[in-house]
Amino acid sequence: MNATLLVFSLLVGSVLGISFWLGRKAKSSEGYFAAHGEIPWFINGIAFAGDYLSAASFLGICGMIAFYGYDGFLYSVGFLAGWVVALFVIAEPLKRLGRFTFADALASRFASRSITLSAAISTLVVSVFYLIPQMVGAGALIRPLLGWEHWQGVLVVGAIVTVIVVTAGMVSTTWVQFIKGSLLVVFCGVLTVLVLRRGFVVDDRFPTHQKSPEDTTEPLPGLPFLLDASGRLFKKENDGSATPVQWTVTSADGRLEEVNGQPSSASPKLRPVGSIVALPGGVEKTGPLGPESFLTTLSESEVLLWKKETHVDPKKRVYGIWVPTRTRGENLLLPGQHKLFQGIRGNLPSIDPARPESAELRKKALLSRVDFLSLLLALFCGTASLPHILIRYYTVKDEPSARKSTVVGIFAIGFFYVLTLFIGLGAMTSGALDLTDTNTAAPLLAKTIGELPFAVISAIAFTTVLGTVAGLVMAASGAIVHDLLGSVLGRTLTDLEQVRAGKTAAIVVGALAMLLGIQFASMNVSFLVAWAFNIAASANLPALVLLLFWRGTTARGISAAILTGLFTSLAWVLASREAFENVYGLPAEDALVPFSQPAIVTVPLGFVVLVVVSLTAGRAPASHVSPPD
Amino acid sequence: MNRRLGLVLFLIYSSFYALFMVLAAFYPNVVALRPTGGLNVAVGYGFGLIFGAFALSLVYLLLARDETPKTTKRTDAERTGADS
Numbered sequence: 001m002n003a004t005l006l007v008f009s010l011l012v013g014s015v016l017g018i019s020f021w022l023g024r025k026a027k028s029s030e031g032y033f034a035a036h037g038e039i040p041w042f043i044n045g046i047a048f049a050g051d052y053l054s055a056a057s058f059l060g061i062c063g064m065i066a067f068y069g070y071d072g073f074l075y076s077v078g079f080l081a082g083w084v085v086a087l088f089v090i091a092e093p094l095k096r097l098g099r100f101t102f103a104d105a106l107a108s109r110f111a112s113r114s115i116t117l118s119a120a121i122s123t124l125v126v127s128v129f130y131l132i133p134q135m136v137g138a139g140a141l142i143r144p145l146l147g148w149e150h151w152q153g154v155l156v157v158g159a160i161v162t163v164i165v166v167t168a169g170m171v172s173t174t175w176v177q178f179i180k181g182s183l184l185v186v187f188c189g190v191l192t193v194l195v196l197r198r199g200f201v202v203d204d205r206f207p208t209h210q211k212s213p214e215d216t217t218e219p220l221p222g223l224p225f226l227l228d229a230s231g232r233l234f235k236k237e238n239d240g241s242a243t244p245v246q247w248t249v250t251s252a253d254g255r256l257e258e259v260n261g262q263p264s265s266a267s268p269k270l271r272p273v274g275s276i277v278a279l280p281g282g283v284e285k286t287g288p289l290g291p292e293s294f295l296t297t298l299s300e301s302e303v304l305l306w307k308k309e310t311h312v313d314p315k316k317r318v319y320g321i322w323v324p325t326r327t328r329g330e331n332l333l334l335p336g337q338h339k340l341f342q343g344i345r346g347n348l349p350s351i352d353p354a355r356p357e358s359a360e361l362r363k364k365a366l367l368s369r370v371d372f373l374s375l376l377l378a379l380f381c382g383t384a385s386l387p388h389i390l391i392r393y394y395t396v397k398d399e400p401s402a403r404k405s406t407v408v409g410i411f412a413i414g415f416f417y418v419l420t421l422f423i424g425l426g427a428m429t430s431g432a433l434d435l436t437d438t439n440t441a442a443p444l445l446a447k448t449i450g451e452l453p454f455a456v457i458s459a460i461a462f463t464t465v466l467g468t469v470a471g472l473v474m475a476a477s478g479a480i481v482h483d484l485l486g487s488v489l490g491r492t493l494t495d496l497e498q499v500r501a502g503k504t505a506a507i508v509v510g511a512l513a514m515l516l517g518i519q520f521a522s523m524n525v526s527f528l529v530a531w532a533f534n535i536a537a538s539a540n541l542p543a544l545v546l547l548l549f550w551r552g553t554t555a556r557g558i559s560a561a562i563l564t565g566l567f568t569s570l571a572w573v574l575a576s577r578e579a580f581e582n583v584y585g586l587p588a589e590d591a592l593v594p595f596s597q598p599a600i601v602t603v604p605l606g607f608v609v610l611v612v613v614s615l616t617a618g619r620a621p622a623s624h625v626s627p628p629d
Numbered sequence: 630m631n632r633r634l635g636l637v638l639f640l641i642y643s644s645f646y647a648l649f650m651v652l653a654a655f656y657p658n659v660v661a662l663r664p665t666g667g668l669n670v671a672v673g674y675g676f677g678l679i680f681g682a683f684a685l686s687l688v689y690l691l692l693a694r695d696e697t698p699k700t701t702k703r704t705d706a707e708r709t710g711a712d713s
Contacts, residue, residue, distance in 0.1 A: 070671055077649075077675045084642045084682050088635035088689060296667050334661055334671050335653045345657045369654045376650045380643070399631075400695045407686045414679045421672075 004455040008145065011459035015179050016164070016466070039174050041401040045408025047174045048392055050181025052079070052383075052409070053416055054130075054468035058184065058461055059137045060526030061417075062445075063438035065424020066274065067305070069332030071341055072424055075526050076417035078379025082533075083413065086384040087406040092399040093548045094390065103483040105390075106547060112555035118562040120483030122539040123387040125566055127476040128512060129535055130386070131469060133528035135517020138465045140439035140525070144447070145458050151518045157462075158514035161469040165477070165506040174392075176467040183460045185412050188419045191442075191457065194449050195426035196294055199286035203275035203431055206304055206324045209241040210234075220311050220319060231261040235323050245323045246270050246306075246435065252316040254585075270322070272444070274433035277326055278302040291422065298425055301329040305337075306435055322435050332428070335372070340596065343368025371595035375530055378599035382533025385540035388468075388475040438524045469513070477505035523582045531573045534599045538565035542606030550611075557614030565606035572598035631693045638685045645681060649674050 039047070057079065064072030097105040103119030135154045142153025164176070213234060216226035224236035225245075234242035248270070249258040262268035279286060280300035289297060306322040313319060331337060336345040343365035383389060393402050427433060427445035434440050443461060447454040481502045520528060542561045546553045573579060575592035652660050653671065660671040668676075 070675075073672075073675055074653075077678050080679050080682055081642070081646050084639060084646075084685065087686055088639040088642075092631060092635075292667055295672060299669065330661070330669070333669055334657065336657065344654050372654050373650055376646075376653075380646060400693075403631075403690065403693060407690050410682055410686045414683055418676065418679055421675075 004451045005146070007452065007455035008459045008462070011456065012462055012466075015176060015183075015459075015463045016160075018175065018179060039396055041396055041405040042408055043178050044174065044392060044396045044401070045405035046181045046412055047177035048181075048389070048405060048409030049185065049412035049416070050177030050179075050464075050467055051388055051392060051471050052413055053181060053184055054134055054137075054464060054529070057416070057420070057526075058188075058464060059140060059439045059442055060133065060524055060529060061420045062424045062427060062442035063440065064338075064524055064526050065421060066427035066433060066441035066445075067438050068338040069425070069428070070335050071338040072526065073421050074335060074376065075379065075530065076420050078376050079383065080410070080414050080417050081380050082383025083406065083410045085380065086389065087403070087410065090384040090390075090544060090548070091393060091402045091406050094544070095393045095396075095399045095402040103479065106543065106558060107483075109547060110555035110558070112559070114559040115555050115562075116483045116486075118559040118566075119540075119543075120479040122536075122562050122566045123479035123483075124476055124509075125570060126385075126387055126532060126536045126539065127472045127479070128509065128516070129570075130388070130529065130532040131472050131476075131509070131513035132516045132520050133523075133525035133532070134465050134469045134472070135513050136520050136523065136528065137439055137525045138462070138469075139517065139521060140437055141443060141458055141461050141465065143437070144434070144440055144443055150521045154514050154517040154521075157465055157469065158510050158517070161466055161473060162507055162510035164466065164470050165473045165503070165510070176463065176470060180460060180463040180467050181412065184464060185416050185419075187453075187456055187460055188416060188423060191446060191449070191453060192419045192422045192426075194453070195422055195445070196291065197288045198426075198449070199289045199294075200276050200279055200297060200301065200429055201285040202277065202279055202283075203429075204277060205271075205431075206244070206273065206275065208243040208304075208324055208326060209237055209239070210243065212236070212240060212242040220313050223311055225311075225319075225321065233261065233321070235321070243324060245321050246273075247319055247321045248436075250318045250320065252318075257317065270435050272432045273304070273306055273322075273324070273435060274428055274430050275304045276301050276429045277304050294422060294425070295333065297329075298429075299330040299333050302326050303329055303332060303428065305332075308435075332425075336368075341368050341372050344372050367595050370600060371597050374534075374595065374597035374600035377603065378530060378534040378537050378597055381537035381541045381599065381603055385536040385544065386533075387479065387536070387540075388471045391471075391475050391478060469510075473506045473509050473513075476509045477502045480505040480509075520583060523578065527578065530597065534573060534597055534602070535566065535569045537599050538569035538602035538606055539563075540565070541603060542610050546607070546610050546614075552614050553610065554614040554617070556617045557610040557612075560613040561606045561610035564609045565602055568605060569598045569602040572602065634689065634692055638689055642681065642685055646678060649678060 057076075061072050061075050061079075064075060066072070094105050097108045103116045103123065106115045106119050135157065138157035139150035139153035142148050142156065143150060146153075148156075213226060213228035213232070215229045216234070219225060219227050219233070226234045226236060226242060228234065233245050233247050235245050236242055246260055247258075248256060248260075251257050256264045258264060259268040259270060276298075278301060280297060286297055303326075304324045305327045307325050309319075309321045309323065311319045311321065327337075334345070336342055392405075396402050396405055423442055423445060427441040430445045430448045432444040432448045434444060443454060443458050446457040481498050485501055539562050542565060543558045546561075547558065572593050573596070576596040577588040577591040578596050580586040580591045581588040652674070660674070661669055663669045664673075
């Protein structure tokens with residue numbers, strides 16, 4: 001076993017060991033599901049950060065920033081802003097209403113089985129959707145570390161977590177989150193300092209716009225790609241020059257055949273990328289930089305970004321081609337670099353109203369903007385609607401503790417999100433990016449600094465995945481046991497039955513998450529998390545907000561709103577371009593919905609349904625407990 | 630009381646957030662400006678939203694009162710123990 005692996009195993013092992021030891025007393029169902037409501041507020045606050053700064057935040061956001069710049073940082077801003085909703089609007093009233101789950105809180109005002117049931121279904125669906133990116137992240141982590149395949153990583157994480165949840169419960173889960181939350185924030189701080197001290201260095205390993213090669217063939221007839229005699233692929237530029245590209249060839253039935261012209265039997269890899277090609281003032285290296293000069297220097301530099309194109313050759317083989325493109329740094333610090341949001345720059349190739357395609361372009365620009373606004377709305381509304389965040393309000397004693405732990409959480413999370421911009425941009429220019437997986441950017445950046453930081457960061461990210469998955473599985477099994485089983489069977493389970501059923505549920509949910517994690521492997525995990533936020537916000541936010549703030553809310557209104565929001569948003573994401581392209585392997589053009597983030601439609605829809613149903617079907621039992629003041 | 634305070638702070642923050650959404654989506658030229666010659670508006674505003682959340686959450690922590698909930702009665706001993 002090499003040193004990296006040793007450090008990794010020791011760290012993961014000790015975090016788990018400590019957590020088990022601290023959580024060893026939890027035996028009753030109250031202890032299993034809510035840690036007896038006895039977790040101190042500061043610990044709970046950092047555990048909030050631990051829960052929230054999942055694989056998505058660390059791996060996904062850093063990767064998104066490393067590949068698209070500012071568009072990844074939008075997730076940081078939105079994910080934090082969502083906490084404002086949680087703190088100011090939801091936290092205390094919710095703490096006052098409930099015991100174990102979101103469904104309990106709703107049920108405390110209405111003795112309605114349909115509410116309990118719909119809230120439980122929503123909790124389950126959201127948790128499972130949030131589990132997918134964690135599992136994908138797990139696979140992404142294991143690959144550079146152990147050289148395993150993606151699916152093996154997913155299975156290992158799934159198995160470990162299921163064991164944690166089955167043997168431990170909420171106390172251990174909280175301690176895992178606390179320890180790993182603190183470690184994550186501290187070590188990302190260290191990584192940021194190291195990145196700033198390294199500064200930028202010009203790297204010209206990947207030339208662009210070379211003299212066009214001779215003796216070429218066109219592997220993709222009609223497209224501007226040239227294969228030269230020595231087996232290198234070039235993209236023809238408009239000025240007559242050519243740029244060497246990296247590429248993979250996959251057979252029609254999905255088998256990898258070639259990487260950069262090498263047969264797949266030699267297990268070749270794409271070359272790692274990520275470079276600055278010109279620094280301001282023509283210097284070769286900057287030396288150590290401060291946080292502000294890091295960003296201003298980057299905005300005045302030129303960075304090589306790799307744009308992916310997918311084409312099919314006459315033999316129906318699929319070419320994945322990455323073309324290096326010199327990009328001005330200032331564009332990387334503005335929204336709109338990601339292909340989904342390109343329309344918002346308003347610089348779609350000169351929209352000339354006289355030309356026939358201009359209507360199409362204008363429509364694209366509009367949809368880009370709607371998608372963008374919808375994402376920001378989902379991030380803002382989603383946090384306070386996430387079941388695994390909501391259950392953490394039941395692990396503290398009372399509202400003041402709920403409040404204080406939220407503020408602690410906000411500081412830890414916000415500080416971390418500030419760091420993501422530097423880590424992401426550091427990875428963008430580190431020369432270590434893996435073109436096929438945006439999720440590995442942060443660990444690979446650490447690897448360029450040294451094996452030790454790599455081992456430590458990977459171990460933290462791995463415990464992050466473990467902790468978040470454990471929390472989600474807890475939330476899901478809580479929903480099944482308390483709400484689904486209890487209300488469907490129509491009787492209260494005994495304490496022992498509850499814990500046993502919870503553990504069985506945990507195993508089922510864990511297995512489901514593993515399967516889906518393998519299916520969604522090629523997607524950026526932040527993007528996947530954003531979908532979970534869309535679904536959570538659409539299903540739960542209208543119910544939560546109107547329950548707390550509108551006296552006319554009825555039980556029927558709530559269940560109708562939850563189910564409508566849940567199923568419309570779920571159907572929407574499953575019918576989107578990204579799902580078609582990355583999950584089903586179908587052409588993106590066949591997608592059934594015009595943009596990929598549903599929140600801007602489905603959240604208002606939830607509110608409308610709740611109000612309309614409450615007003616029209618008004619005979620359902622009205623609130624029998626006075627609403628909180 | 631806390632509820633009112635929370636709502637006021639929420640409205641302040643969400644208007645800042647809404648302005649950010651509108652600027653970023655519809656005014657690409659504005660977010661590209663570099664008013665001080667250093668960071669552009671997009672990055673500055675993004676950091677502003679993060680630090681703004683810090684500031685407002687501290688304001689809330691300082692101004693919010695410990696209210697006795699109406700649904701669950703606690704003893705004084707428990708309440709004093711809660712903050713220790």
